[in-house]
Amino acid sequence: MNGGVATCVEENQTETEDLVMLHAKQICEAAFEQDDDDDDDDVEEEFAHPIPWQKIEAEGLDCDYSLLFSKQEADRLFNQLEVEVEYFTGDEAQVQVYGKLYNVPRQQATYGDEGLMYSFSGVHLLARLWTPTLEYIRDVVTNATGQTFNFVLINRYKDGNDHIGEHRDDERELDPTCPIASVSLGASRDFIFRHKDARSGSNPNKRQIKPVKLELAHGSLLLMNAPTNRHWYHSLPVRKKVKTPRINLTFRRIIKTRVKK
DNA sequence: TGCAAAACACCATA
DNA sequence: ATATGGTGTTTTGC
Numbered sequence: 001m002n003g004g005v006a007t008c009v010e011e012n013q014t015e016t017e018d019l020v021m022l023h024a025k026q027i028c029e030a031a032f033e034q035d036d037d038d039d040d041d042d043v044e045e046e047f048a049h050p051i052p053w054q055k056i057e058a059e060g061l062d063c064d065y066s067l068l069f070s071k072q073e074a075d076r077l078f079n080q081l082e083v084e085v086e087y088f089t090g091d092e093a094q095v096q097v098y099g100k101l102y103n104v105p106r107q108q109a110t111y112g113d114e115g116l117m118y119s120f121s122g123v124h125l126l127a128r129l130w131t132p133t134l135e136y137i138r139d140v141v142t143n144a145t146g147q148t149f150n151f152v153l154i155n156r157y158k159d160g161n162d163h164i165g166e167h168r169d170d171e172r173e174l175d176p177t178c179p180i181a182s183v184s185l186g187a188s189r190d191f192i193f194r195h196k197d198a199r200s201g202s203n204p205n206k207r208q209i210k211p212v213k214l215e216l217a218h219g220s221l222l223l224m225n226a227p228t229n230r231h232w233y234h235s236l237p238v239r240k241k242v243k244t245p246r247i248n249l250t251f252r253r254i255i256k257t258r259v260k261k
Numbered sequence: 262t263g264c265a266a267a268a269c270a271c272c273a274t275a
Numbered sequence: 276a277t278a279t280g281g282t283g284t285t286t287t288g289c
Contacts, residue, residue: 097277098275104276165276240269 051144058212060231061193064223065214068144068183074219078185080133081247085109085154092125106162112151118173118254127151134249141181141251145223149181149251157189160242166194166235169250178253179225184216186246190239191216193232216248 056063069077087093087107094101110118111134112127119125130138134152142148155164169180195209212232216222236248 095276100275100277102277105278167276237270 056212056214058193058232059195059209061195061212061228062225063228064225066144066221067217067219068140068221069185069219071219074185077133077137078218078247081154081185082245084131084133085156085247086128087154087156092120106164107156107158109154109156110151111154112254116151116254116256118151119170137183137249138251141183141221144221145179145181147178147181147253149178149253151252151254153250153252155236155248155250157187157236157246157248159245160187160189160239163238164236166199166233168196168233169229169252171229173254174229175253175255176226179223180229181251182216182222182224183249183251184220184222184246185218185249187242187244188215188217189236189242189246190214191222191234191236193228193234195232197231199233216246 051066051068054065056065087109093103093108095104096102110120110125110127111130112118114129116127117124118127138149138152157163174180191214193212193214195207195211197205197207198209198211199206214222
């Protein structure tokens, strides 16, 4: 994940806010340029075609982005997941905020190793067993990153109205040394990081830190390395123009906790 | 082209 | 984890 890094960072055009925006198309072009004539003869076969990674860095933020799947394969994986994945329904699809119950504005599912417990919105649940497609994607991600994962959270955004608010991923039961690997399939969506000290409210230490905006493309992989999750919140905002679904898979390594008797 | 309305985005709040 | 409303910006359509 340290291979040739193309500079695709461009300042946003607006004068009111100059945020960093990475455009998927540029990343895509850079990736394929890189791939064309890069055949080193003396590397081992399985590493003969390393993926070009785009490094994304800011104060306390460290991510790597790449196109992991061709359009053809990403299409195939998307279609298979649309058949295979069983999403939460009923209570598990609801959340209570300020005393009111809401349906979460997306669909969610969790899969992982046998018997793996995880906490979600305060309750402890058992992950479903991996499906063949999920195992395949997990293994491709492992080959690309050298990291192993025992759990995946799936979020499905049926269109641009589905979204997720600003949050950090719960660290308590996550292996802090393992990055979170986020695979995107389907509609391309904006993804926004905001530093915790840049958030408003009663923050005595409020600082002016620019958000980092990415566009997560069909077939892409975003690696969120430590300590990103400690300092930066992230969200997937509403985008009314988006009319087609996106499936996001976040692979994690969960530390198995002792079950109380 | 220029304007006004509609749609969208962002932030604060509950 | 949310939706909602106020405010400011961008897009649309005439």
